[in-house]
Amino acid sequence: MTKIFNIDPNDFEESELREGASILNKGGTVAFPTETVYGIGANALKEEAVKKIFQAKGRPSDNPLIVHIAHQDQLKELAKDINENAKLLIEKFWPGPLTIILNKTEKVPNCTTGGLNTVAIRMPSHRMARQLIGMSKVPVAAPSANISGKPSPTKGKHVVKDLENRVDGIICGGDVQIGLESTVIDATGEVPTILRPGGVTKEEIEEALNMEIKVDPAIEGYFKKDLTPKSPGMKYTHYSPEAQVVMVIGHLEDTTKKIRELKKEAVSQGKKVGIMCTDETKDKYDGLVYSMGSRKKISTIALNMFHVLRLFDETDVDMIFAEGIESTHLGSAIMNRMTKAAGYNIIKC
Known part of the structure; x- marks a missing residue:
């Protein structure tokens, strides 16, 4: 106990x-x-x-x-x-x-x-x-x-x-x-x-x-399986929710457009879809949408990212389409976790 x-x-x-x-x-x-x-x-x-x-x-x-x-x-x-x-x-x-x-x-x-x-x-x-x-x-x-x-x-x-x-x-x-x-x-x-x-x-x-x-x-990429990791988080898959995560990166307008297209295609195939976005773009989507925080205050995204991934585990979604963010300063750590959560399944637009 x-x-x-x-x-x-x-x-x-x-x-x-x-x-x-x-x-x-x-x-x-x-x-x-x-x-x-x-x-x-x-x-x-x-x-x-x-x-x-x-x-x-x-x-x-x-x-x-x-x-x-x-x-x-x-x-x-x-x-x-x-x-x-x-x-x-x-x-x-x-x-x-x-x-x-x-x-x-x-x-x-x-x-x-x-x-x-x-x-x-x-x-x-x-x-x-x-x-x-x-x-x-x-x-x-x-x-x-x-x-x-x-x-x-x-x-x-x-x-x-x-x-x-x-x-x-x-x-x-x-x-x-x-x-x-x-x-x-x-x-x-x-x-x-x-x-x-x-x-x-x-x-x-x-x-x-x-x-x-x-x-x-x-x-930035996969860790060679025959090497011994010197740090946690280097070798193995991490941070993954139950649903498949696909990360979409690019200019923000292109990213939101691509995610809407991907969602439409996935829904047509009978899949249940969730979208992981930011405060600045949440109104551009419909359906199950969770915001991680604001791009204007990147620390809010860092604080909420894992919680949002866990929120999706409380739903029955099959796929999650997630917006990427700028990979600088604290953003590099956020993108590192998101990339691993997606199993390196990334679409560039």
Whole structure:
């Protein structure tokens, strides 16, 4: 049985987190909110605890986990040989939605890192998450709290739907603040490389480091199946709802026209269709239409995207036609998730 804790993120006492922290300390699994998405956590240094995460999610064992910490003092038992670029990133972006890949110590088991000699570490800015981790007295491995491959959870009810009776505890602590997983950057080399775009943009990192950084080619396309992923989200299909997603990209007027044509064709074939759009275009469609947010405030699209994908799972649609957005700054992270949700099924117009 899963113990569910309903806690107000804006008004809570430390005592409300005590039981969840105790579960983590004793090797159990607890789902909890962060500023990015909800995560399912376990003691990152205990192999048997980490294995429970993979079992609960149905997650491939070579997919590395992100280790969450409450304070920088925990770094020394997790990572070694931390270079100057990594130190600058820590100083600038922690706590926050940036995961940094570093060389791991012997204390970190291979099951946490997918067999790699590196470890992905993040310090969340979410007060409840950081307090829970601190009270547990262990570093916490925590991927997104969803069934592997499905849309990431941004609300407590998403986690309950996916993981009730699969984990020991679920902390329902309101909606998340960003809605996309953290940016992952490999800081072990001379030039840092982004492995997954997220809440911290490439432009912000380059400004902080005063240098041009790299972006892994896997972000733009398929990951070679014979390689071991260094970051979550690189190798496997992610974020997919039950219905088939087709993403349409191009000039906005051309995109809306193409989606209307595609919908008409699909309906003529007896398919039930949903449309995933933005506030600026929602009036151009009829039928089942969900807006992700406004193109004028891209953060609203980031916050609502996974929720909208889950809304379609509550319907009986067969296909979802989704508008693409401009792939710059935070938009690159949104398009990365949308591309994976569509299984790279993209129509350019």
